[in-house]
Amino acid sequence: MVLKPYEKYVLDNGIPVYTVASNEQDTLQLELVFPAGSWYETESLVASATNFLMKNGTSKHSALEINEQIEYYGAYLNRASHHENATYTLHSLTKHVEKLLPTLAEVVLDPAFPEEELAIYKQNMKQRLVVSLQKCDFVANRFIDKYLFGEFHPYGRVSSMEAYDALQTEDLKAFYRKQYSFNNCRIFMAGNLPANIIPLLNQYFGSSEWNGRNELIRPDLPILPAEEKKHRIFNDENGVQGAVRIARPFPNRYHPDFPKMLVLNTIFGGYFGSRLMSNIREDKGYTYGIYSHIYNFRQSSALNIQTEAGRDVCEATVEEVYKEMLQLQQVPVPEDELLLVRNYMIGSILGDLDGAFRVIQRWKNLILNELDENYFYNNIQTIKTISAAELQMLAQRYYNKEDFYELVVI
Amino acid sequence: MIHYNKFTLSNGLRVLVHEDNTTPMAVMNVMYDVGARDEDPSKTGFAHLFEHLMFGGSINIPEYDEPLQMAGGENNAYTTNDLTNYYISLPAENLETAFWLESDRMLSLAFSEKSLDVQRKVVSEEFKEHYINKPYGDVWHKMRELAYSTHPYRWMTIGKELSHIENASLDDVKSFFFKHYRPVNAILVVGGNVKTEKVRELAEKWFGDIASGDKYVRNLPQEPVQTGAHILDVKSKVPLDALYKAYHMYGRQDPRYYAADLVSDILSGGGSSRLHQVLVKEKKLFSNIDCYHFGSLDAGLLTIDGKLVKGVKMADAEAAVNEEIKKIQDTRVSERELEKVKNRVESMLAFEDMSLLNRANNLAFYELLGNAEQMNTEFENYQRVTAADLQEQAQLIFDEKNSNTIHYYAES
Numbered sequence: 028m029v030l031k032p033y034e035k036y037v038l039d040n041g042i043p044v045y046t047v048a049s050n051e052q053d054t055l056q057l058e059l060v061f062p063a064g065s066w067y068e069t070e071s072l073v074a075s076a077t078n079f080l081m082k083n084g085t086s087k088h089s090a091l092e093i094n095e096q097i098e099y100y101g102a103y104l105n106r107a108s109h110h111e112n113a114t115y116t117l118h119s120l121t122k123h124v125e126k127l128l129p130t131l132a133e134v135v136l137d138p139a140f141p142e143e144e145l146a147i148y149k150q151n152m153k154q155r156l157v158v159s160l161q162k163c164d165f166v167a168n169r170f171i172d173k174y175l176f177g178e179f180h181p182y183g184r185v186s187s188m189e190a191y192d193a194l195q196t197e198d199l200k201a202f203y204r205k206q207y208s209f210n211n212c213r214i215f216m217a218g219n220l221p222a223n224i225i226p227l228l229n230q231y232f233g234s235s236e237w238n239g240r241n242e243l244i245r246p247d248l249p250i251l252p253a254e255e256k257k258h259r260i261f262n263d264e265n266g267v268q269g270a271v272r273i274a275r276p277f278p279n280r281y282h283p284d285f286p287k288m289l290v291l292n293t294i295f296g297g298y299f300g301s302r303l304m305s306n307i308r309e310d311k312g313y314t315y316g317i318y319s320h321i322y323n324f325r326q327s328s329a330l331n332i333q334t335e336a337g338r339d340v341c342e343a344t345v346e347e348v349y350k351e352m353l354q355l356q357q358v359p360v361p362e363d364e365l366l367l368v369r370n371y372m373i374g375s376i377l378g379d380l381d382g383a384f385r386v387i388q389r390w391k392n393l394i395l396n397e398l399d400e401n402y403f404y405n406n407i408q409t410i411k412t413i414s415a416a417e418l419q420m421l422a423q424r425y426y427n428k429e430d431f432y433e434l435v436v437i
Numbered sequence: 438m439i440h441y442n443k444f445t446l447s448n449g450l451r452v453l454v455h456e457d458n459t460t461p462m463a464v465m466n467v468m469y470d471v472g473a474r475d476e477d478p479s480k481t482g483f484a485h486l487f488e489h490l491m492f493g494g495s496i497n498i499p500e501y502d503e504p505l506q507m508a509g510g511e512n513n514a515y516t517t518n519d520l521t522n523y524y525i526s527l528p529a530e531n532l533e534t535a536f537w538l539e540s541d542r543m544l545s546l547a548f549s550e551k552s553l554d555v556q557r558k559v560v561s562e563e564f565k566e567h568y569i570n571k572p573y574g575d576v577w578h579k580m581r582e583l584a585y586s587t588h589p590y591r592w593m594t595i596g597k598e599l600s601h602i603e604n605a606s607l608d609d610v611k612s613f614f615f616k617h618y619r620p621v622n623a624i625l626v627v628g629g630n631v632k633t634e635k636v637r638e639l640a641e642k643w644f645g646d647i648a649s650g651d652k653y654v655r656n657l658p659q660e661p662v663q664t665g666a667h668i669l670d671v672k673s674k675v676p677l678d679a680l681y682k683a684y685h686m687y688g689r690q691d692p693r694y695y696a697a698d699l700v701s702d703i704l705s706g707g708g709s710s711r712l713h714q715v716l717v718k719e720k721k722l723f724s725n726i727d728c729y730h731f732g733s734l735d736a737g738l739l740t741i742d743g744k745l746v747k748g749v750k751m752a753d754a755e756a757a758v759n760e761e762i763k764k765i766q767d768t769r770v771s772e773r774e775l776e777k778v779k780n781r782v783e784s785m786l787a788f789e790d791m792s793l794l795n796r797a798n799n800l801a802f803y804e805l806l807g808n809a810e811q812m813n814t815e816f817e818n819y820q821r822v823t824a825a826d827l828q829e830q831a832q833l834i835f836d837e838k839n840s841n842t843i844h845y846y847a848e849s
Contacts, residue, residue, distance in 0.1 A: 051459055054787050082708075091718070094708030099777045101784030120784055147718060154724040154744060157676040161572045265674075268562070268570045300502050312558025315566050335566050337558075367507045374509020378526050381460050382791060 028377060030403050031386050036225050038233030044214040044225065045390060049383035053121050055218035056384050059135060059232075060395065062243055063113035063206035065181045070198055071190040077199045077206075078108035080148060081115070081138035088133065090144060096130045104131065110181055111325055112395060113206070121219040125227060132231035136238075138203060140196045149191045156186055164335055166262050167270035167436040174258070174432045175274055175329050177251030182324055208238040213394070217387035247326050252276065258434045269341035269437040273348055274331040275430045277321065280396065284421065285328070286409040288321060291421050294360055294368050295319050295351065296332055298375075302351045303332065311347070313340040325396065330425065341435045352426035359415035372410045439796055439812055442633045443804075446640060448649035449621035453800050453809055454636045455628035457793060463529040463629035464794050467539050468801040470624075471617035472519040473596075474589040474657060474735065482596020485516040486560050486605055487613055491523065493552025495542035508534040516594050519734040520805060526794055529630035533639060540643035543623065546614055553607055560602050564595050572675040576845060583667050584683050584738055584841040588660040619650020624804050628797040660685070660736060667841045672848050677724070678745040679845040680754055683738040684834045686730060690806060695818045696826040697730075697834060701739060702778035703770055703827070704728040704761065709777075711761055712741070721746055722754045734806070738841070739834055751844050765831045769824040782819045 036044040068074040082104065083090035097104045102119035104127075117124075117131055159165040169185040176183030214228065221227075278284060289297075296303035296319030303317045317334035336344040380386055393402060441455045473484050491514065492501050505512055510527030525535045568574045577593055585591040596602050625644065627636045663685055686697045704712045705728035712726045726743030745754045789795050803811040833839075 049459075052787065052791055054784075054791060091709055091714055095777075098707040098709045099773070099780065101777075101780035101782075103784075118788065120787060147721065150721070150746065151717070151724040154677055154747065158572055158744070161674075161676065163570065263570075266570055267565045298506070300506050308559055309555060312555040313562070315559055315563040335562070335570070337562055337565070367503065370509045371506040371511075374506075374528050374531075375511060377509065377528055378462055378511065381462050381793065384791070 028373070028380075028407060030380065030389065030400050032400075033387065033390050038225075038229050040209055040233050040236060042209060042212050042214060042233060044216065044228060045387065045394065046216040046220060047383040047387045047390065048220050049217070050219050053219055054118065055121050055124060055220055056116065056118050056216065056387070057124070057131075058114055058116040058215045058391070060112050060114050060213045060215065060391070061207050062111065062211050062245075063202070064109045064111040065184065066111050066245070067206055067243075068181075068202060070193065071184055072186055072194060073198050073202050074113060074206075075108040076145070076148065076194050077202045078106050078113040080140055080144055080199060081203065081207075082106060082134050083144040083148075084139045084141040085133045085137045086139050087137070093130060093134060097127060100127055102127050104134070121221060124221060124224075128227055128231050135207065135232075140199050140203070142196055145194060145196050145199070149194060152186075153188055153191050156188065156191070161263065163262055163266055163268065163270040163436045166260065167272045167333075167434055170258065170260065170436065171272040171274050171331065171432060171434050174253040174434070175276055176327070177249075177253070180248055180250050182250075182326070204238050205241055208241040209236050210240045211243060215387050215391045217383040250276075250327060253432065256429075256432050258432070260434070260436045262436050266437040267338055268335045269338055269435045271334050271336055271341055271344050271348075272331060272432075272434040273345065274329050274432050275425070277328040277330045277425065279325060279328050280323065284424070285321075286406045287413055287417065287421055288330075288425065289406065290368065290372065290410055290413050291355070291418050292319055292321050292330065293372055294364065294418070295355060295426075298368075298371060300367070300371070302354070303348065306351060307334070307336075307344055307347050311340075311343075313337060313344050313347075317344075338437055341437070345433060345435070349428050352422065352428065355422035356419065356426055359419045362415065365415055365418075369410055373407070376407070439790065439800065441800055441809060443809065444637060446620065446645055448645065448647055449652070450640070450644050450647075451624045451804060452636070452640050453624070453626045453804060454631065454633040455626065455796055455800060456631060456633065457628060457796075458630055460629050460793055461529060462526055462793060463532045463535070463627065463631050464797045465525045465532070465535040465539060466626040466628070466794070466797040466801050467523045467543070468624045468626075468805055469521045469618055470622045470653060470805060471521055472517050473592065473594040474518050475617070475653075475655065476589065476592075478589070478592075480601055480605065480609060481592045481598075482560070482564075482594070482602045483605060483609065483613060484521060485594050485596070486556060486602055487610065488514050488516045488521055488523075489556040489560060490546065490552055490610060491542055493549055493556065494547035495538075496545040496547060498538065498541050499547065501538060501542065504534060505538060510534065518590055518594055518731075520802075522798065522801065524794060524798060532627070532631060536639045536643040539625075540647065543618060543620065543644065544647050546610075548607060548611055550607060553605065553610060557602055557605060560595075561599055564599055564602070568593070568595060573673075573679060573845065575673075576679075576681060576843060579669060579671065580681060580683055580738070580740075580841065580843055583669050583843065584663075584685065585660055587658045588735060589657055590660075590733065590735065590737070615650070617653055620644060620647050621649045621652045624801045626797040626801045626804075628800075629793050657735070663839050663841075666837050668844070669842070670844045670846065672846045675845065675847050677747060678749075678751055678754075678847050679743065680745065680751065680758065681740065681742050681843040681845065682755075682758065683740040683841045684836070684839045685736055686739045686834055688736045689732060689734045691736075693826075693830060696822045696830040697739060699775075699778050699782075699819065699822055699827055700765065700831050700834065701728045701730060702781060703765060703774060704741070706781070711765070712743070712758075715761060716743070716757055720757055722749050722757050726758075751846070755842075755844075762831070762835045766828065766835060769828050772824065775822075775824050775827065779819055779822075783816055786816055
């Protein structure tokens with residue numbers, strides 16, 4: 028298996044541009060990434076509000092005019108804000124990209140944050156929150172992260188009516204100027220790229236030191252996990268299902284156990300044939316689906332088992348999850364199951380690298396985490412060679428019931 | 438332009454091959470011409486429950502998923518009101534594993550009591566997760582009953598009620614299988630790093646001797662033209678009032694379908710669309726509002742669906758929606774606005790075609806409609822739509838007598 032290499036260009040002002048070209052289709056993807064996630068905010072929700080509202084008005088054009096311009100060409104300009112990074116991503120037909128770049132540049136370099144737009148945003152986000160808070164899975168996700176990281180850490184902090192009410196345009200503007208600076212911008216591109224794309228990017232993004240230079244420092248932040256491990260919450264007395272979450276802290280991706288855990292987690296609850304799925308869905312019928320996840324957070328990760336189960340079988344589901352952990356601690360994974368999981372994981376990585384859009388996604392994750400292709404190839408090597416004995420040791424290290432937070436929200 | 442080759446086995450199984458040597462993967466897509474609309478009204482939800490049972494072991498292969506995962510493959514399936522679709526993606530060198538698995542379950546299922554027993558429970562949990570334990574989760578159940586008096590679109594794919602699923606018997610399962618899951622009612626698409634001649638050979642080898650079965654002749658009761666507005670007021674434990682208005686439109690193969698589809702694109706689907714701009718941004722009556730339809734094969738519903746800003750009266754919100762409807766009925770859209778929604782369709786089709794699985798799925802879908810070639814001419818159908826067509830369809834569809842309205846009130 029080969030990870031198709033990227034090409035790297037550097038704009039006149041130093042912005043790196045990573046590209047994976049492919050000419051089979053007439054489409055392209057252009058993504059600008061900034062260290063502007065919730066990690067860097069000092070007031071809750073400022074990062075996501077800033078990211079969202081950059082598109083809703085510049086000094087020259089209203090939100091409507093911007094949307095008109097993008098949508099006229101059938102393009103999509105999506106924004107997203109995560110824990111670490113925030114992005115602006117343009118998807119368009121190659122033939123239209125030249126006409127779209129001025130709008131993209133305006134949104135990224137010259138947002139105005141109109142008061143009116145912020146007011147509408149606050150109102151609509153609060154409405155959305157009040158609906159989500161009725162859902163047991165949404166509520167459970169908030170609580171489990173709070174238990175794992177503490178409510179003051181960016182990984183455990185959650186949205187609230189008060190936090191929306193407190194948003195001020197001045198805070199958004201300040202956050203924007205600080206985090207969306209040219210020297211922290213990285214560009215990732217894939218698909219059918221026009222021959223003059225680099226000169227074009229230079230023209231719109233490469234010619235000046237926009238928003239000035241901001242040298243970021245990013246110290247780790249203190250994690251304050253909850254003391255009490257076992258929680259039961261009633262959110263809806265008539266609920267017919269409960270959201271079950273069983274989670275524990277886990278080292279981040281730089282730890283040697285991380286790639287090994289990817290294999291153990293797959294066996295345990297990472298694919299349709301997993302232990303959890305086979306037992307709790309396919310044998311007992313307690314749920315429509317159950318999965319275990321490894322968070323991809325930068326400072327510190329977590330293992331999290333999640334499912335929505337019938338109200339009267341939630342406790343039985345919790346018990347079965349622990350039974351499956353114990354089984355992995357006590358009995359080595361049979362060779363045929365291990366071979367199946369190796370093949371499944373390799374096949375799914377192969378499928379995941381199909382097409383330039385997916386290849387650049389893989390590179391982006393490596394580059395943003397200061398990793399290179401060796402990390403990718405080492406992971407593949409781990410999948411191919413990890414032994415049943417190593418997996419059992421890993422289970423003994425990380426699948427101890429007493430280390431897990433346990434939550435059911437009905 | 439999507440290239441493909443097509444042939445039919447002697448048992449009636451249609452096979453399409455889409456070669457793409459830029460990928461290391463292969464996909465197999467098996468579409469069966471059966472959906473929830475083909476169900477007995479007293480046994481709804483069955484087509485979907487049946488889809489689950491397709492993974493419970495077939496006549497010669499006790500476990501479907503294991504050998505596929507061993508071959509580095511992944512799979513899934515979905516059921517709609519119109520059709521049922523199964524798809525596999527795996528490294529191309531293991532393609533034959535997919536043939537082996539899919540042909541065995543077309544040959545016959547294992548019909549295991551245990552599998553039926555478990556999947557009844559799993560589907561019940563799916564029902565609860567998506568339609569009961571969720572604010573506004575029951576609205577489509579109510580809307581279908583309000584809008585359809587006769588056509589089997591009266592019920593959702595998941596079923597009318599939990600008891601129908603709970604009462605399904607193994608005899609129901611068997612007769613459903615031998616009625617619908619026959620080569621003559623199926624379309625097989627193989628795509629990716631494959632060669633047509635090899636696929637032909639494998640198709641003959643694995644599917645060639647499965648008994649053809651009887652062609653299922655669909656004879657569904659058609660919905661009469663609606664002659665008066667239907668209105669339903671609901672009170673429920675939700676935090677916000679919501680408004681739903683659904684109007685009967687056209688089937689997927691009706692030439693007027695394309696204009697109707699573009700009407701929904703004018704009204705909704707982007708930050709510059711009319712409903713969002715006027716009702717969310719300018720008048721601030723809704724926190725979100727959309728216009729959509731499900732692209733159903735028989736005549737579906739063009740639906741406007743929005744949540745009201747707290748404190749806004751239902752009557753005011755509805756009047757404002759009607760005003761937007763009147764605008765699109767009274768005044769032709771500008772050439773630029775028409776161009777915009779056509780550009781959007783062009784772009785959407787291009788992005789859809791990027792994924793190999795989507796291409797295989799779409800080939801099967803258009804073949805089910807009548808001819809896979811339509812996949813390559815679909816955009817022309819949109820390009821032909823004029824501003825006058827669009828206005829005419831807005832007038833016909835958004836007729837008050839053709840409307841079905843749910844006022845969904847929050848219990849205070």
